[in-house]
Amino acid sequence: xxxxxxVKQVPDSTxxxxxxxxxxxxxxxxxxxxxxxxxxxxxxxxxxxxxxGATVTIVSMGPPQASEMLKELYARGVDECVxxxxxxxxxxDTCATSSTLAAALDKLGYDLIIAxxxxxxxxxxxxxxxxxxxxxxxxxxxxxxxxxxxxxxxxVKKALEDCxxxxxAKLPVVLTTLSGMNNPRYMNCNDIVDSMNKEVTVWTFDDxxxxxxxxxxxxxxxxxxxxxxKDVSADTETFTLPANETAKLIAQTxxxxxxxxx
Amino acid sequence: xxxxxxxxxxxxxxxxxxxxxxNVGYELISEARKLVASIPHMNYSVVGILLGxxxxxxxxxxxxxxxxxxxxxxxxxLKDYSTQFYADALTQVINEFKPDSLLTGATVLGRDLxxxxxxxxxxxxxxxxxxxxxDPEKQDEALLxxxxxxxxxxxxxxxxxxxxxxxxxxxxxxxxAMDAPDASRSGEVIEFQPDxxxxxxKVVVKEVIEKVIEGVDITKCDILVGAGxxxxxxxxxxxxxxxxLGGEMCCTRAVIDDxxxxxxxxxxxxxxxxxxxxYIACGISGACQHVAGMDKSxxxxxxxxxxxxxxxxxxxxxFIGNVEEILPLLKDEIIAAKKA
Amino acid sequence: xxxxLTKQQQMMKKLFAEFAEKEVKPLAADIDxxxxxxxxxxxxxxxxxxxxxxxxxxxxxxxxxxxxxILAVEELSKVCATTGVVLSAHTSLGTTPIYMFGxxxxxxxxxxxxxxxxxxxxxxxxxxxxxxxxxGQQTTAVKxxxxxxxxxxxxxxxxxxxxxxxxxxxxTDKSQGTRGISAxxxxxxxxxxxxxxxERKLGIRGSATSELIFNNVRIPKENLLGQEGKGFxxxxxxxxxxxxxxxxQALGIAQGAIDEAVTYVKARKQFGRAIAKFQNTQxxxxxxxxxxxxxxxxxYHAAMCKENGKPYTVPAAEAKLFAAEVAMEVTTKAVQLxxxxxxxxxxxxxxxxxxxxxxxxxxxTSEVQRMVISGAVLx
Numbered sequence: 001x002x003x004x005x006x007v008k009q010v011p012d013s014t015x016x017x018x019x020x021x022x023x024x025x026x027x028x029x030x031x032x033x034x035x036x037x038x039x040x041x042x043x044x045x046x047x048x049x050x051x052x053g054a055t056v057t058i059v060s061m062g063p064p065q066a067s068e069m070l071k072e073l074y075a076r077g078v079d080e081c082v083x084x085x086x087x088x089x090x091x092x093d094t095c096a097t098s099s100t101l102a103a104a105l106d107k108l109g110y111d112l113i114i115a116x117x118x119x120x121x122x123x124x125x126x127x128x129x130x131x132x133x134x135x136x137x138x139x140x141x142x143x144x145x146x147x148x149x150x151x152x153x154x155x156v157k158k159a160l161e162d163c164x165x166x167x168x169a170k171l172p173v174v175l176t177t178l179s180g181m182n183n184p185r186y187m188n189c190n191d192i193v194d195s196m197n198k199e200v201t202v203w204t205f206d207d208x209x210x211x212x213x214x215x216x217x218x219x220x221x222x223x224x225x226x227x228x229x230k231d232v233s234a235d236t237e238t239f240t241l242p243a244n245e246t247a248k249l250i251a252q253t254x255x256x257x258x259x260x261x262x
Numbered sequence: 263x264x265x266x267x268x269x270x271x272x273x274x275x276x277x278x279x280x281x282x283x284x285n286v287g288y289e290l291i292s293e294a295r296k297l298v299a300s301i302p303h304m305n306y307s308v309v310g311i312l313l314g315x316x317x318x319x320x321x322x323x324x325x326x327x328x329x330x331x332x333x334x335x336x337x338x339x340l341k342d343y344s345t346q347f348y349a350d351a352l353t354q355v356i357n358e359f360k361p362d363s364l365l366t367g368a369t370v371l372g373r374d375l376x377x378x379x380x381x382x383x384x385x386x387x388x389x390x391x392x393x394x395x396x397d398p399e400k401q402d403e404a405l406l407x408x409x410x411x412x413x414x415x416x417x418x419x420x421x422x423x424x425x426x427x428x429x430x431x432x433x434x435x436x437x438x439a440m441d442a443p444d445a446s447r448s449g450e451v452i453e454f455q456p457d458x459x460x461x462x463x464k465v466v467v468k469e470v471i472e473k474v475i476e477g478v479d480i481t482k483c484d485i486l487v488g489a490g491x492x493x494x495x496x497x498x499x500x501x502x503x504x505x506x507l508g509g510e511m512c513c514t515r516a517v518i519d520d521x522x523x524x525x526x527x528x529x530x531x532x533x534x535x536x537x538x539x540x541y542i543a544c545g546i547s548g549a550c551q552h553v554a555g556m557d558k559s560x561x562x563x564x565x566x567x568x569x570x571x572x573x574x575x576x577x578x579x580x581f582i583g584n585v586e587e588i589l590p591l592l593k594d595e596i597i598a599a600k601k602a
Numbered sequence: 603x604x605x606x607l608t609k610q611q612q613m614m615k616k617l618f619a620e621f622a623e624k625e626v627k628p629l630a631a632d633i634d635x636x637x638x639x640x641x642x643x644x645x646x647x648x649x650x651x652x653x654x655x656x657x658x659x660x661x662x663x664x665x666x667x668x669x670x671x672i673l674a675v676e677e678l679s680k681v682c683a684t685t686g687v688v689l690s691a692h693t694s695l696g697t698t699p700i701y702m703f704g705x706x707x708x709x710x711x712x713x714x715x716x717x718x719x720x721x722x723x724x725x726x727x728x729x730x731x732x733x734x735x736x737x738g739q740q741t742t743a744v745k746x747x748x749x750x751x752x753x754x755x756x757x758x759x760x761x762x763x764x765x766x767x768x769x770x771x772x773x774t775d776k777s778q779g780t781r782g783i784s785a786x787x788x789x790x791x792x793x794x795x796x797x798x799x800x801e802r803k804l805g806i807r808g809s810a811t812s813e814l815i816f817n818n819v820r821i822p823k824e825n826l827l828g829q830e831g832k833g834f835x836x837x838x839x840x841x842x843x844x845x846x847x848x849x850x851q852a853l854g855i856a857q858g859a860i861d862e863a864v865t866y867v868k869a870r871k872q873f874g875r876a877i878a879k880f881q882n883t884q885x886x887x888x889x890x891x892x893x894x895x896x897x898x899x900x901x902y903h904a905a906m907c908k909e910n911g912k913p914y915t916v917p918a919a920e921a922k923l924f925a926a927e928v929a930m931e932v933t934t935k936a937v938q939l940x941x942x943x944x945x946x947x948x949x950x951x952x953x954x955x956x957x958x959x960x961x962x963x964x965x966x967t968s969e970v971q972r973m974v975i976s977g978a979v980l981x
Contacts, residue, residue, distance in 0.1 A: 013414030025417055075613060094389075098381055121413055123531075124389035126377035129345075133381035138464040139345055141374045155468070160370045166469040173465070187617040188651040189664035196610050221386030221426040225407060227419045238569070238580035243587040250542075250563060251595035253579065254507070257561065259485065259540050260599050261508060 001054035001149065001171075003045045004108060006101060006115040006131070007038040007073070009066040013120045025229070034069055036179035037116025043184040044146050044177055045114055046077055052149055054112075055079045059104055061089060061097060067200040074195035075187035081198075082108065086205040088216050094122075096219035098130035103208040105135060110172055112154065117142060117176040125176070132174035140167050141176040265403055266362070269427040272297055273309045273361035275352065276324055276332075277371055279343070281317055286367030286435040288327040293394060293438040294365060295328045297406075300396045304404055307331060309361070313351055315341035318453070325449035328441060333359060333452050339461060343371050346464055349378045351456040356383060358454065361428040362404050365394075368432035376432050386423030387430040392437055392554075397422070406431070415531050415554035436481055436535045437558065478510045480527060485509025485540045488529060488556065490573075491516045492545020492566060492585060497523070499589040500544055506596045512536065514552045530555035544585045548573030565589075605899070607669075614655075614670040618677035621650060630682035633808035634953050639764050640808050643685045647719065653692060654717025656909075657701055662714035668843075668909040669902060672850040676901075679854025680861065683957035684808035686854055690847035691760040692716070695965075696723020699769050699785065699840045703828040708787065712767060724765035725844075726756035726814050727837050734970055736771075736837060737780045741816060743772035750774075750786065750826065752819040755798065758964070762812035763797040766790050769840075770814065771833045783833035787825045794819035805956035842915045843908060844965045849901045849921040852929035852961035856894045859929075859936035859954045863887065866940050866949070877939075886939060890932045897925040916978045923971035926961035933958040 011030045034042075045056045058073050060066050061084040070081035084104050092100065105113065113132075118125035125141070132139035144164065145157040149171075156175060158165045205215065213219060241249065254260045272294040276287035291308055298306040307330035312321060314336065321332040333355055339347040352375065356364065366372040368390050380387035393409040408431045409420045423429040480486060487504040489497055494517060501511045513523045515530055529536050530552040541559035546552060548564070548571055556562070557576045564577035565585050574580035581588070607615065625646050633640050647653060655671040657663025664670075671693055679686030697716045700708055700723075715721040732738035741754025752772050759768075768788045775782035788795060798813030828836050864887065867878040877883050904917035933955035937944040944951045962968045 011413070013416065016413050016416045025413060072613070072616075075617070093386070094377065095381060095384065095386065122389075123410075123412060123414075124377075125373045126380070126387060126389055129374060129377040130381035133349075133378045139374070139378065140465060141345075142370050163473050164471040165467045166471070167465060167467050169465045186621055186650050187613065188649070189614065189617070189655050189666055189670070190651045190659070192610060192613045192617065193659075193665045195613070221384060221423050222388055222421050223424060225420040225422045227417055229417055236574055236577055236580050238574055238582060240569075240582045243583055244591050246565070246581045246583050246588050247591035247595045250579075250581070250592055251599045253563070254540070254596070255599045257540075259507065259561075260596055 001048070001052060001111045002057065002109060003048060003054050003112045003114065004057045004059055004105060004110045005038065005041045005045045005078075006113065006127070007042065007058050007060045007069075008035045008116070008119045009033070009060065009062050009069045010035045010119050010121040032065075032069065034072070035116050035119045037118055037177055039116070039184045040179045040181050041114040041116050041175075041177040042073060042076065042078065043182045046185065047182075048112075048146065048149065049077070049079075057082065057108060059084065059101065059108070061085070061092075061100060064202075067202070070200045071195050071198075072187060074198045075192040076185055077188070077191050080201065082201045082203060084203050084208070088205040088212065091217035091220060092215060093220035093222045094124050094126035094130055095221055096215050096217075097127050098134050099214040099219055100208065100210065101127070101131050102134035103210040104203060105131070107203075107208065112149075112171055113137075113174045115174060115176050117178050128174055128176035135172075135174070137172050137174060138169055139174040139176070140169055143175045143177050144181050146175070266427040269360045269362045271307045271309050271362055273311055273333075273359070273364045273428070274329070275364065275366040275372065275375075276310045276312045277367050277369060278312065278314050278317060278320065281314065281320060283320060283323060284367060284369065284435070285440055286369060286372075286433070287324070288443075289435065289438040289440045290365045290367065290433060291324070291328040292441040293433075295441070297394065297396055301401050301404055304401070306362070306404065309333060309359070311335070311352065311355055311364075313340050313348055318451070321451045323443070325447050325451075326443040326445050328444075328447070329449055331450040331452060333454050335454050335456055337456060337458075339458060342467065344463060344465065345374055345378060346460075347458060348375050349382065350458055352379050353382050354456045355454060356428060363406055363427075363429040363431070366430070366432045368434040372432050376430060380430050385426050385428055385430050386421075387432070388421040388423075389432050391431045391433045392418075394431065394433070405429075411531075411554055415550035434535050436537050439537070480510055480512045480529065481534050481536055483510045483512075483536070484538050486512045486529075486536055486538045486556075486559075487542045487544060488512050488514065488546055489517055489523070489544050490514045490546030490552070491520070492547070493517075493589075494520060494522055494545070496586045496589060499586070499593065503542070503589055503593050503596070506593055506600075507540070509538070509540070514546055514549070543573050543577065544589065546573050547571050548576065607673075610666065611670055611673060614666065615673045615677065617650065618652075618674045621646070621652075622677045622681045626678060626685050627681035630684075631947070631950065631953070633682065633684055635947070637802070637807040639810045640682070640685050640688065641764070643682070644688060644719065644722065644764075647689065651718075652689065653719030654697065654713075655693065657697065657713065657717050661701065661709055662717035664717075668846075669905040672846060672901065672905040675847050675850040676854040676857070679851040680858035682808075683851055683855050683954070684806045686851040687760060687806055687809050687848075688764075690844065690851055691725060692723045692765070694844040694847040695725030695840055696761070696765065696767060696769060698843055699725070699827060699836055700787065702839065703785070703832075703836050704787075707824065708827065712787065716767060721766035722761055722764055723767045723769070724759055724761035725840065726759045726762075726768055726770040727841075728756060728758050729754070730757055734967060737783075737834065739771060739773050739783055741770070741772040742776075743774050743784060743786060745774070745823070746820070748823050749820050750823060752786065752788070752794075752816040752821065754816050756814040758801065758811055759814050760809055760811055760964075762810050762814055763800075764810045768814065769827065770816075771837055774830050774833075778831060780834040781831050783837070784830045785827040785833040785836045786821060787827055788819070788821060792819055792821060803960075805953070805958070805960050841965055842918050845918040845922040845971075846901065846904045846908060846914070848961055848965045849897075849904065849918070849925040852922070852925035852958065853894065853897050853901050855954050855958050855961070856890075856897065856925070856929040856932040859933045859951050859958075860887065860890050860894060862949065862951050862954070863890075863936040863939045866943070883939060886935055890935055893928045894932060897921070897928045900924050916975060919966070919971040919974040922961070922966065923968050923975065926958070926968060929958040929961055930955075
């Protein structure tokens with residue numbers, strides 16, 4: 001079984017701060033990490049490798065620097081890493097990204113595709129389903145557990161708002177995984193040593209045989225109109241009062257607003 | 263004149279399960295009404311799309327909540343949600359009726375279905391919108407300005423789909439307010455029969471395990487008292503104040519991570535979005551991850567010892583002080599106010 | 603000269619730092635408080651293949667370099683000196699002698715399990731009357747046919763009880779002095795070999811430190827490590843390498859104390875501002891970090907000498923002497939910077955100060971290191 005995991009390198013959004021003077025994101029010094037939902041997917045793939053002898057291939061789309069992250073995945077025990085990188089892919093929305101990934105996946109071949117549910121920078125949760133659509137294969141999103149693989153059938157548990165579903169799907173299928181489903185393994189010393197002799201395969205636009213109108217900005221139906229950081233609302237009234245007066249003022253306000261009911 | 267020949271009206275995918283319609287569909291219809299009202303000269307309608315089996319009688323509810331028309335697709339393959347059959351049916355509805363825009367709830371179902379359909383028809387889809395308005399400069403195109411948070415709520419982007427139709431977006435439950443239904447409203451119910459080319463299900467649900475939801479659903483509470491790390495030592499008092507107000511306690515991620523409360527009570531980007539009438543933030547610093555889940559509350563009162571706390575910038579009233587001291591006194595004041 | 607870590611070393615450091623922060627740090631206070639061996643940390647290190655870092659792949663090791671192993675001890679010790687010494691004693695003292703002096707049969711028998719972490723190793727040299735003067739060994743090994751019979755006891759043995767394989771030293775010929783000492787491989791469970799009393803210590807309280815008791819312990823002659831009479835040399839060469847591990851432990855403790863102090867002084871406000879804004883705090887931290895950085899280069903240099911097959915006795919002694927004394931000084935200053943809070947067990951710096959002291963004592967006291975260094979200077 002050939003498992004391909006889609007992985008994105010993202011800025012650690014918990015470390016991002018806004019420069020209040022300029023209203024822009026401070027990105028300098030923000031560490032890049034492997035997107036948490038994707039890392040959960042890598043862990044599931046590595047577990048399947050251990051139990052079924054599957055191979056694990058990583059596909060990532062991003063700038064050339066993302067190859068450092070892919071080296072760290074070699075150091076966790078994956079078999080092959082492919083980085084899709086080209087200036088022509090810049091500005092891609094999920095529609096164009098999924099077209100690009102699908103072209104790479106067609107070229108690679110696959111039995112099972114795992115993608116993280118969503119990336120912590122964009123939070124769209126769209127690339128997994130859209131890639132499945134482009135490849136014309138089914139999808140199971142919000143997968144919380146991979147229960148078993150039997151021949152060409154995979155059994156998974158999907159987490160919904162009010163219930164869980166046990167689902168059977170025929171391979172090939174795209175699964176999107178949730179970061180809480182496992183504790184991703186660390187790198188390990190042996191695989192770190194071995195990773196020094198492994199290269200990340202780099203594919204550019206010319207390697208994918210895809211129409212230029214389907215990638216990058218040109219292939220993206222959504223455009224960014226504007227961006228802004230949250231403006232601080234100025235109408236806050238702040239009080240520094242003794243505790244008892246604070247309590248009185250809050251209660252009085254709630255009463256006036258009819259928020260205290262008998 | 264029209265740039266997109268034949269595309270018209272705002273459609274809302276109305277999610278249902280076992281014939282029960284989720285509120286988010288009605289919230290989106292209420293918002294769609296405001297959108298069409300902002301471009302009266304375009305004469306747009308609000309249209310609900312209802313997929314399922316034996317659900318035709320629900321169409322009137324959708325109309326009562328503000329839809330002018332409802333497209334009902336009633337088919338036994340649509341009885342329970344399936345990505346495959348729902349995507350096939352919804353795509354055919356879009357191709358047939360040509361919506362100018364299509365809004366879907368950002369639920370697990372909506373986030374499974376909408377991207378699949380958008381890819382199939384190469385339409386632009388914006389995820390998890392928190393604000394939608396008509397571009398005042400592109401009213402004749404009914405161009406939507408769809409705003410959404412990114413980078414964990416640190417940055418907001420306004421997204422447009424200038425060249426493709428329909429313009430699609432998903433919106434989280436509770437982001438928009440739901441108007442009260444009007445049973446006297448009338449509207450048109452259109453039945454549509456899809457043509458399923460492949461009726462062999464590729465993905466099969468073998469078993470459904472209902473989650474036992476313990477305690478309360480904070481997304482349905484009208485009054486919430488939120489506890490942050492600064493209130494970890496007095497969570498009982500937070501609960502007591504909430505109880506006096508007839509509300510419930512909710513928490514920031516830090517409090518959940520520290521093991522003081524259940525994940526079901528988490529408000530924020532990785533938790534739930536709430537919009538109660540009143541939110542009292544106790545010892546909450548106001549990290550954007552949390553604020554993203556509660557800043558739509560009608561009234562926000564914050565208590566924090568740190569005058570620099572970000573929470574004050576989103577609150578209507580801010581009190582600098584120690585929650586451990588203030589909450590017991592507040593509880594007494596509320597009891598007194600009730601008696602008065 | 604190249605003062606940069608290689609790509610491989612950088613990646614190793616990243617692994618160890620993440621591992622220490624997420625897995626080891628949360629348990630450190632409890633391990634100290636309860637004086638318990640950090641078994642769960644060892645299990646997790648096994649999963650990360652950290653138990654045989656500097657040994658070749660053919661023996662089950664990671665096939666990495668000595669500095670990578672040193673980085674592991676440093677990063678672990680930043681958050682938990684106990685866990686740092688468990689790895690150091692296992693790798694430098696327990697496994698290294700078998701790798702350096704063992705026969706092919708011994709290597710085949712022991713190294714794969716030790717490198718994978720399936721079995722843990724320890725080293726027993728010190729006796730009640732043979733500390734710094736290691737030549738005063740009273741434990742004896744008497745040849746009896748194809749066996750040796752061992753009698754005596756060892757004290758202050760790190761990993762005692764937790765370890766499965768022990769490298770121990772005994773007199774095979776008292777008349778020969780240090781040339782009469784031989785090294786043996788002893789397995790837990792051998793009849794007559796028991797673990798004695800558990801020491802109650804000032805610091806590294808989770809580390810198992812106990813007595814080894816040998817009462818007519820019969821072991822086959824195949825368990826003789828190296829040749830008869832070469833034990834003292836084996837012990838001294840092993841300790842040279844071990845000292846680099848202890849130096850790394852001291853370095854980690856010191857840097858860990860600075861890290862804690864930095865977090866604290868930025869948050870703690872006195873007289874209306876963070877105490878980090880006061881020049882006394884700033885200058886103290888400047889001195890602390892400068893000394894730690896100096897120690898770091900001595901430690902890394904010693905590790906590279908060993909890795910590159912150069913003499914490392916003196917560099918190892920210098921590294922351990924300096925790093926241990928810096929650790930004691932820096933942790934004491936860190937407690938002072940944190941004031942009353944620093945003295946309480948609610949914050950980790952008091953533990954770091956207690957842990958630092960041992961690095962001036964074990965695997966050769968600071969005085970022994972001065973003897974080694976001055977001997978080289980005056981030769």
